[in-house]
Amino acid sequence: MKPIPRRTIYRLSVYLRSLHRLQENHVATVSSDALAKAACVKPTQLRKDLGHLGPVGKRGLGYPVDVLVGKLTAFLGTNRFQPVIIVGMGNLGTALFSYKGFEKAGFEIIAAFDNDSGRARGKGLSVKIQPMEELAGVVKKRSVKMAILTVPGTAAQEVANQLVAAGITAILNFAPVILLTPESVIVNNVNLAIELENLAYFIQ
Amino acid sequence: MKPIPRRTIYRLSVYLRSLHRLQENHVATVSSDALAKAACVKPTQLRKDLGHLGPVGKRGLGYPVDVLVGKLTAFLGTNRFQPVIIVGMGNLGTALFSYKGFEKAGFEIIAAFDNDSGRARGKGLSVKIQPMEELAGVVKKRSVKMAILTVPGTAAQEVANQLVAAGITAILNFAPVILLTPESVIVNNVNLAIELENLAYFIQ
DNA sequence: CTGTGTGAAGGCTTTCACAGCC
DNA sequence: GGCTGTGAAAGCCTTCACACAG
Numbered sequence: 001m002k003p004i005p006r007r008t009i010y011r012l013s014v015y016l017r018s019l020h021r022l023q024e025n026h027v028a029t030v031s032s033d034a035l036a037k038a039a040c041v042k043p044t045q046l047r048k049d050l051g052h053l054g055p056v057g058k059r060g061l062g063y064p065v066d067v068l069v070g071k072l073t074a075f076l077g078t079n080r081f082q083p084v085i086i087v088g089m090g091n092l093g094t095a096l097f098s099y100k101g102f103e104k105a106g107f108e109i110i111a112a113f114d115n116d117s118g119r120a121r122g123k124g125l126s127v128k129i130q131p132m133e134e135l136a137g138v139v140k141k142r143s144v145k146m147a148i149l150t151v152p153g154t155a156a157q158e159v160a161n162q163l164v165a166a167g168i169t170a171i172l173n174f175a176p177v178i179l180l181t182p183e184s185v186i187v188n189n190v191n192l193a194i195e196l197e198n199l200a201y202f203i204q
Numbered sequence: 205m206k207p208i209p210r211r212t213i214y215r216l217s218v219y220l221r222s223l224h225r226l227q228e229n230h231v232a233t234v235s236s237d238a239l240a241k242a243a244c245v246k247p248t249q250l251r252k253d254l255g256h257l258g259p260v261g262k263r264g265l266g267y268p269v270d271v272l273v274g275k276l277t278a279f280l281g282t283n284r285f286q287p288v289i290i291v292g293m294g295n296l297g298t299a300l301f302s303y304k305g306f307e308k309a310g311f312e313i314i315a316a317f318d319n320d321s322g323r324a325r326g327k328g329l330s331v332k333i334q335p336m337e338e339l340a341g342v343v344k345k346r347s348v349k350m351a352i353l354t355v356p357g358t359a360a361q362e363v364a365n366q367l368v369a370a371g372i373t374a375i376l377n378f379a380p381v382i383l384l385t386p387e388s389v390i391v392n393n394v395n396l397a398i399e400l401e402n403l404a405y406f407i408q
Numbered sequence: 409c410t411g412t413g414t415g416a417a418g419g420c421t422t423t424c425a426c427a428g429c430c
Numbered sequence: 431g432g433c434t435g436t437g438a439a440a441g442c443c444t445t446c447a448c449a450c451a452g
Contacts, residue, residue: 095299
């Protein structure tokens with residue numbers, strides 16, 4: 001089987017989200033046409049994307065929602081439990097820590113780290129903020145692979161190095177810098193300022 | 205002149221960020237090779253991208269940093285002042301409100317709105333949270349075009365409608381839903397759960 | 409000789425057209 | 431008849447190769 005386009009993977013997540021909403025409304029089957037409209041893509045693209053999972057749809061009828069959800073979660077790897085840690089408990093880190101969207105998607109943030117473990121924002125959170133020294137231990141003990149990085153740009157590379165050394169293989173990076181990491185480590189960058197800048201360009 | 209690829213626009217923002225760092229270090233000129241390495245792209249791609257701005261580099265020498273920064277900010281539209289509002293002052297909205305990265309990129313968040321204008325989190329912020337009723341007035345008075353949307357998914361579409369009605373033409377959407385808007389309105393989606401899901405796939 | 413600018417080639421992604429199944 | 435699955439075509443973006451300027 002040839003590799004699946006990166007863009008497709010993203011869209012599969014989008015479809016899954018729409019499907020969850022259909023499930024809540026007890027919709028049993030959905031056509032590529034309807035689901036495509038909900039996800040703002042063309043029906044042919046949706047079918048092509050879903051085609052990578054093997055044949056799922058019933059011709060003349062549509063896709064059975066439950067089966068499709070099952071196949072998608074299995075494919076995306078959201079079926080097995082994935083513990084996540086968050087490093088950098090400033091405003092953004094703290095907000096993400098309590099972000100409901102993550103648990104809905106099947107993730108649980110099991111620990112929070114910061115240089116300043118007594119940070120004021122720690123008050124009122126469900127877990128204590130731990131000092132950086134304990135990072136490696138927690139990662140090893142709980143076999144954590146994923147980390148959310150919300151430290152200032154100036155510290156990001158150094159902290160990323162620590163994450164890699166501890167055994168983290170996937171980083172969701174909110175610091176506005178390009179991280180240098182080994183090939184084996186996946187980094188997804190979320191650059192908030194660039195998203196705004198991008199909008200600014202298109203409204204000119 | 206033919207339209208510039210969307211991906212290129214994104215990368216131009218990345219280059220600009222790297223260039224700012226060079227400016228701070230008083231570097232006068234930079235080669236496509238060096239800048240490309242800093243931005244994690246191939247040198248040829250960098251040159252192709254910058255080529256859209258017209259000839260800027262000196263052959264045999266490199267790009268003059270100051271000139272390039274000037275051209276890029278002008279091109280991206282960050283040279284003129286762009287006021288931004290933020291709607292939805294939950295955890296995430298509040299964090300973004302005080303996010304330093306936006307002002308560094310040349311944006312200022314001039315107002316914050318929420319259903320519950322007396323929201324506890326409003327305490328300690330530099331501006332008061334305003335009720336939704338005042339949104340249209342502020343947008344018109346200050347000619348705001350850009351909005352950051354950080355309300356729950358269930359409210360997102362309705363609030364987006366209000367934004368559009370008020371005259372907003374660009375929305376940075378953090379709600380995990382696809383917004384339906386007129387063609388004239390640009391929406392950039394930042395879907396945090398999908399970014400994590402995406403990482404989860406690649407570490408399998 | 410160094411390093412930019414750019415048409416051409418290559419690779420990846422989307423769209424089309426239609427065959428195949430319910 | 432309705433709707434999925436998929437090879438082929440089109441479009442977009444990246445990479446290459448090299449001309450050209452300092």
